[in-house]
Every structure is written in structure tokens, then in C-alpha cells.
Amino acid sequence: xxxxxxxxxxxxxxxxxxxxxxxxxxxxxxxxxxxxxxxxxxxxxxxxxxxxxxxxxxxxxxxxxxxxxxxxxxxxxxxxxxxxxxxxxxxxxxxxxxxxxxxxxxxxxxxxxxxxxxxxxxxxxxxxxxxxxxxxxxxxxxxxxxxxxxxxxxxxxxxxxxxxxxxxxxxxxxxxxxxxxxxxxxxxxxxxxxxxxxxxxxxxxxxxxxxxxxxxxxxxxxxxxxxxxxxxxxxxxxxxxxxxxxxxxxxxxx
Amino acid sequence: xxxxxxxxxxxxxxxxxxxxxxxxxxxxxxxxxxxxxxxxxxxxxxxxxxxxxxxxxxxxxxxxxxxxxxxxxxxxxxxxxxxxxxxxxxxxxxxxxxxxxxxxxxxxxxxxxxxxxxxxxxx
Numbered sequence: 001x002x003x004x005x006x007x008x009x010x011x012x013x014x015x016x017x018x019x020x021x022x023x024x025x026x027x028x029x030x031x032x033x034x035x036x037x038x039x040x041x042x043x044x045x046x047x048x049x050x051x052x053x054x055x056x057x058x059x060x061x062x063x064x065x066x067x068x069x070x071x072x073x074x075x076x077x078x079x080x081x082x083x084x085x086x087x088x089x090x091x092x093x094x095x096x097x098x099x100x101x102x103x104x105x106x107x108x109x110x111x112x113x114x115x116x117x118x119x120x121x122x123x124x125x126x127x128x129x130x131x132x133x134x135x136x137x138x139x140x141x142x143x144x145x146x147x148x149x150x151x152x153x154x155x156x157x158x159x160x161x162x163x164x165x166x167x168x169x170x171x172x173x174x175x176x177x178x179x180x181x182x183x184x185x186x187x188x189x190x191x192x193x194x195x196x197x198x199x200x201x202x203x204x205x206x207x208x209x210x211x212x213x214x215x216x217x218x219x220x221x222x223x224x225x226x227x228x229x230x231x232x233x234x235x236x237x238x239x240x241x242x243x244x245x246x247x248x249x250x251x252x253x254x
Numbered sequence: 255x256x257x258x259x260x261x262x263x264x265x266x267x268x269x270x271x272x273x274x275x276x277x278x279x280x281x282x283x284x285x286x287x288x289x290x291x292x293x294x295x296x297x298x299x300x301x302x303x304x305x306x307x308x309x310x311x312x313x314x315x316x317x318x319x320x321x322x323x324x325x326x327x328x329x330x331x332x333x334x335x336x337x338x339x340x341x342x343x344x345x346x347x348x349x350x351x352x353x354x355x356x357x358x359x360x361x362x363x364x365x366x367x368x369x370x371x372x373x374x375x376x377x
Contacts, residue, residue, distance in 0.1 A: 045349065056365070245309055
């Protein structure tokens with residue numbers, strides 16, 4: 001930095017300068033995240049397009065029943081909570097998941113902050129909390145998927161394509177990729193695809209967090225003289241949180 | 255080569271930590287407001303617009319503060335934000351216009367329980 005300042009007439013594009021004032025690794029992480037955001041945008045566009053062109057339920061929400069003929073009201077689908085039976089707790093569990101992920105994002109910011117102060121103990125502590133948050137989120141998602149797949153309540157009667165032929169008035173329980181008890185086949189397929197793709201990102205993030213956690217604990221970054229790796233991993237982790245904010249809105253609220 | 259012993263740990267900046275938790279509090283409050291709308295307001299276009307608006311507000315705080323983009327150079331901010339603005343344009347165009355057009359051209363109609371009273375008529 002100091003050497004480039006002395007060369008005043010140097011061309012901006014001749015190399016040796018950093019116009020964006022970010023290191024190579026951080027910059028590439030930003031552009032990777034941008035391309036990843038395009039991927040998620042594609043998925044959310046597909047979801048919203050299919051949903052927008054599907055029949056909607058226009059009746060009183062209190063009288064709502066599941067049918068394969070129209071798109072379900074999300075809070076009627078996601079109303080279960082572990083250990084609670086026979087009661088409707090709409091959106092409470094997904095609220096807990098959101099809360100966990102936001103908290104783990106906060107602990108990641110604290111890890112980055114500790115790294116900037118060269119505080120190894122702080123980095124290790126906050127990275128550990130971030131990993132715990134990530135694993136807690138994944139566990140919640142595993143429960144939610146299991147509940148979504150096995151289904152609950154009354155079976156939905158609908159025509160399904162099963163083993164190569166159409167079956168009329170089939171009792172649909174739970175959800176699979178080809179049909180589900182909650183709504184049109186695309187409803188569950190999109191749910192699996194998009195929350196699954198996000199969950200896989202969380203899983204990768206947890207793995208990367210664990211690697212950097214051990215590196216930090218072994219003093220690798222202290223020897224290196226900076227904790228920039230924590231900042232780069234932090235960017236990825238916040239992105240995962242960011243995507244969840246959108247998935248939460250489009251899947252569970254709207 | 256062994257320099258681990260003379261690493262100086264800088265003291266904690268209390269204001270910075272407080273700032274981080276403040277952003278976390280804002281995110282929690284926005285989510286709480288979303289829940290209030292989800293339970294007190296009927297579904298419709300207005301509610302969806304409110305949800306998307308609050309989501310973008312949350313995204314702004316995460317990207318700007320947690321990911322530190324708000325404190326980067328202008329060039330970096332724009333190279334990330336501008337492509338996303340075009341994506342939002344595409345989303346609005348595809349979902350709002352194309353989705354609606356496909357729905358009407360395919361003759362897909364919404365399900366209205368009032369028009370399906372044949373169940374009640376049977377008895």
C-alpha cells in the first residue's frame with residue numbers, strides 16, 4: 001500500500017493497485033456469492049412463477065382444507081412443533097429456525113471482530129458458537145423435512161400418477177417429489193429443492209466453519225499475522241443467512 | 255519464525271460490540287413485525303408487498319453491516335448491488351407479468367369455495 005502511494009503517475013490498470021481496496025480472496029468471495037445469488041434467484045423466480053400461475057385458494061382461511069387442486073396457505077402447512085401434538089402452532093417452528101440462524105450470524109460477526117483484534121481465544125469461542133448454531137439449524141430442518149414427508153392429519157384425496165399410470169382418488173399422505181397431501185405436486189417439489197439447496201449451503205458452511213475453527217485454534221492464522229480467512233468464511237455464512245431471509249418470506253409468509 | 259508469543263491482542267471496543275447487537279436487535283424486531291402482519295392481516299397483494307419490503311430491509315442490514323459492504327469502496331458496492339437490481343427487475347417482470355399472463359392465457363381459475371357448494375347441495 002505504501003509503495004503504490006509513492007508512484008503517483010502510475011496507471012490504474014497497469015497492476016499493483018487495488019481499486020476496490022479488498023484483497024483478492026475477499027473480492028473473489030464477493031463475486032462467488034453474487035453468482036450464488038443468481039442461482040438462488042433462478043430458483044425463487046421459478047417458485048414464484050409457478051405459484052403465481054397456479055390456482056389460489058380464495059375462500060375463508062378458517063375453512064381451508066388441503067387439496068391437490070389449488071396452492072395451499074403456507075401457515076396451514078407449517079404449523080407443527082416438535083413434541084406438540086394435536087395443536088396448531090403456525091410458523092412458530094420456522095420462527096425458531098430463523099432466530100437460530102440470525103443468532104449464529106451475530107456470533108460470526110463477533111468472531112470476525114475478535115479476529116481483527118488478533119484475539120485468538122475470542123475467535124475460537126465465537127466460531128464454536130457459530131458452528132453450534134449451524135448444526136442446530138440443520139437439526140431443525142431435518143425434523144421439519146421428516147414431518148413434511150411423513151405428513152399429518154387427514155389424508156388428501158386426489159388423482160396421482162403412480163407406477164406409470166394415473167390412479168384416481170388416491171389417499172395422499174405426506175409428501176414426495178411426484179405428489180403430496182398439501183397441494184399441487186410442484187408445491188412439495190419446490191419446497192424440497194429450494195430449502196434443500198439452502199440446507200446444503202448451510203451444511204457446507206458448517207464444514208468450512210469447522211475447518212477454520214480448528215485452524216484458528218491451532219494458531220495457523222496467528223502465525224499468518226491476520227484472520228482474513230475468518231472474514232471470508234464469515235461472508236459466506238452471512239450469505240447463507242441472507243438467503244434464508246428470502247426463503248422464509250417466499251415460502252412461509254407469502 | 256515462532257512469533258506467536260509476541261502477538262498483541264487489542265482491547266475490545268465496547269461500542270463496536272454494542273453496534274453488532276443493535277443490528278441483531280433490529281433484525282429480530284423486523285422479523286417480529288413480519289409475524290404481526292402474518293397473523294393480523296388477511297393475505298393479499300398489500301401484505302405481500304409489505305413482506306417483501308421488510309425482507310429487503312433485513313437484507314440491507316445483513317449485507318451492509320454484517321457483511322460489511324456498506325463500509326467498502328463505492329466500486330465494490332455497485333459491482334455487487336447493480337447486478338442484483340437487474341435481477342429484482344427480472345423477478346418482477348417474470349413473476350408479476352409473465353406469471354399472471356400465463357395464468358390467464360391457460361384459463362387457470364382460482365378456487366372459490368362459494369362457487370363449489372355442490373357438496374352442501376347434496377344433502
